[in-house]
Amino acid sequence: MNAENSCVVIFGASGDLTFRKLIPALYNLYKIGKLGEHFSVLGVARSELSDESFRQKMRDALVKFEKASGPKLDEFCEHLYYQAINTSSVVDYAKLLPRLDELHDRYQTGGNTLYYLSTPPSLYGTIPECLAAHGLTTEEFGWKRIIVEKPFGYDIETAKKLDVQIHKCFEEHQIYRIDHYLGKETVQNLLVLRFSNGLFEPLWNRNFIDYVEITGAESIGVEDRGGYYDDSGAMRDMFQNHLLQVLAMVAMEPPAIINANSMRDEVAKVLHCLHPLSEEDVKNDVILGQYARGLVDGEEVVGYLEEKGVPADSNTETFMAVKCEIDNWRWAGVPFYVRTGKRLPTRVTEIVIHFKTTPHPVFSQNAPENKLIIRVQPDEGISMRFGLKKPGAGFEAKEVSMDFRYSDLSSTSSLLTAYERLLLDALKGDATLFARTDAVHACWRFVQPILDYKANRGRVYEYESGTWGPTEADKLIAKHGRVWRKPSGMMKKKV
Numbered sequence: 001m002n003a004e005n006s007c008v009v010i011f012g013a014s015g016d017l018t019f020r021k022l023i024p025a026l027y028n029l030y031k032i033g034k035l036g037e038h039f040s041v042l043g044v045a046r047s048e049l050s051d052e053s054f055r056q057k058m059r060d061a062l063v064k065f066e067k068a069s070g071p072k073l074d075e076f077c078e079h080l081y082y083q084a085i086n087t088s089s090v091v092d093y094a095k096l097l098p099r100l101d102e103l104h105d106r107y108q109t110g111g112n113t114l115y116y117l118s119t120p121p122s123l124y125g126t127i128p129e130c131l132a133a134h135g136l137t138t139e140e141f142g143w144k145r146i147i148v149e150k151p152f153g154y155d156i157e158t159a160k161k162l163d164v165q166i167h168k169c170f171e172e173h174q175i176y177r178i179d180h181y182l183g184k185e186t187v188q189n190l191l192v193l194r195f196s197n198g199l200f201e202p203l204w205n206r207n208f209i210d211y212v213e214i215t216g217a218e219s220i221g222v223e224d225r226g227g228y229y230d231d232s233g234a235m236r237d238m239f240q241n242h243l244l245q246v247l248a249m250v251a252m253e254p255p256a257i258i259n260a261n262s263m264r265d266e267v268a269k270v271l272h273c274l275h276p277l278s279e280e281d282v283k284n285d286v287i288l289g290q291y292a293r294g295l296v297d298g299e300e301v302v303g304y305l306e307e308k309g310v311p312a313d314s315n316t317e318t319f320m321a322v323k324c325e326i327d328n329w330r331w332a333g334v335p336f337y338v339r340t341g342k343r344l345p346t347r348v349t350e351i352v353i354h355f356k357t358t359p360h361p362v363f364s365q366n367a368p369e370n371k372l373i374i375r376v377q378p379d380e381g382i383s384m385r386f387g388l389k390k391p392g393a394g395f396e397a398k399e400v401s402m403d404f405r406y407s408d409l410s411s412t413s414s415l416l417t418a419y420e421r422l423l424l425d426a427l428k429g430d431a432t433l434f435a436r437t438d439a440v441h442a443c444w445r446f447v448q449p450i451l452d453y454k455a456n457r458g459r460v461y462e463y464e465s466g467t468w469g470p471t472e473a474d475k476l477i478a479k480h481g482r483v484w485r486k487p488s489g490m491m492k493k494k495v
């Protein structure tokens with residue numbers, strides 16, 4: 001299904017996300033015919049740009065990031081417009097009315113409007129209020145939807161406040177809280193793997209699973225986002241949203257059907273079952289770290305405190321490892337170890353399901369455990385590890401693997417990137433892959449004790465860049481007799 005005819009209004013259109021992700025995603029949708037001729041984009045920000053200079057800026061980005069060229073690029077750019085306003089001043093929003101009227105007329109988009117908030121989060125409450133003050137949120141003339149970028153709030157209280165502010169102007173069905181991890185093909189595949197195969201479901205519970213690891217590792221540092229990152233840390237930047245959403249996909253119950261309500265009911269249900277962390281749990285089961293100088297990919301890199309925009313005495317974590325538990329029948333007693341960090345040895349997101357060992361070791365004390373490794377990125381794929389007899393005398397078992405790689409599918413060229421998929425879904429009115437308010441609140445509620453610990457300058461361990469985080473993170477899992485997998489390029493196609 002293609003996008004519905006509409007005008008996409010991007011607030012924060014002179015910013016980084018717009019030219020690096022949003023415009024490229026819209027361009028690619030246009031190129032493959034998912035976005036017809038009946039669409040326009042109105043960029044909005046404070047910078048004084050003309051339609052022409054905005055187009056030129058976006059064209060340059062498309063050439064740089066998408067290697068775009070040719071008539072499709074020209075045609076796409078003709079659909080781009082720009083309006084400068086003071087985003088904090090309600091009066092200024094009057095300037096949007098004639099622009100939108102004209103665009104809806106010209107492209108016959110029937111008033112359908114998708115607002116995209118890509119500004120500093122402090123404006124996420126203000127912009128809806130200003131739009132509503134000018135009647136720009138009512139659905140008498142076409143639908144109105146709003147995509148809200150992360151972070152959705154700064155903690156549970158601010159998330160609730162933001163919800164109240166936005167709900168004054170938009171109803172829940174109009175609100176699309178974006179988490180780009182949910183747009184990743186491999187994250188969605190978790191649902192298909194789990195719920196379309198009879199093989200896994202009987203094993204997917206506390207009776208057969210020993211523990212689950214979720215790793216979101218990055219080799220990059222904070223780059224030029226030091227100012228933003230220092231307020232967020234790994235907790236707000238990756239854990240509270242992306243990784244808890246992935247955890248929910250691993251742990252949720254099967255939805256009755258795949259639609260926005262059914263899916264999001266199950267996601268919210270499992271997030272509500274996260275075992276609340278007491279102060280003692282935070283001390284025992286949460287490890288925070290901050291990168292120091294080191295070697296990544298053979299190159300010397302600076303420590304976090306030397307990064308631009310980071311205060312010299314910052315206590316912000318760039319790494320965290322947490323033992324989570326889920327209080328329900330399926331998962332009681334099964335720990336979910338989740339870790340994420342910057343300046344780790346490699347970029348990898350993966351989920352490892354560790355199955356219990358056999359009840360009695362018939363052949364060897366050291367028979368390999370069975371694991372299912374789900375590689376979200378890069379080298380996307382799935383690997384099943386199990387033991388087989390080592391050739392030769394005796395009955396020693398060795399670990400072997402059965403691997404599936406996404407790159408082996410002939411149709412991977414038509415995969416949509418996360419932003420393409422999510423923008424297309426919002427333009428079709430499908431909120432299945434967007435976070436619902438109750439799920440967002442459940443995530444904030446779970447992390448609040450860690451936020452409190454951070455606020456009291458809780459212990460943050462230093463780790464050398466290019467390592468897998470502080471050694472305390474290894475101890476966190478080793479004290480339960482387990483080890484983190486050290487992911488490598490094992491999914492790479494063999495040549």
Ligand code: NDP
Nearest residue numbers: 012013014015016017045046047087118119120121149150
């Ligand atoms: P930038 O700082 O690059 O851009 C912010 C945009 O907001 C600019 O266009 C700025 O333009 C505009 N703006 C409007 N009003 C204000 C104001 N009062 N103060 C400052 N800027 C204002 O941010 P990003 O594009 O990187 O990010 C946008 C949002 O998306 C953020 O909330 C971020 O957390 C989120 N995000 C970003 C990601 C990324 O990869 N960049 C990834 C995931 C989320 P002008 O000054 O012309 O008004």
Ligand code: BG6
Nearest residue numbers: 150180181218237238242349377
């Ligand atoms: C963003 C974070 O939301 O996700 C970044 O703000 C992080 O700090 C990025 O690098 C990771 O996304 P991906 O898709 O590269 O894993």
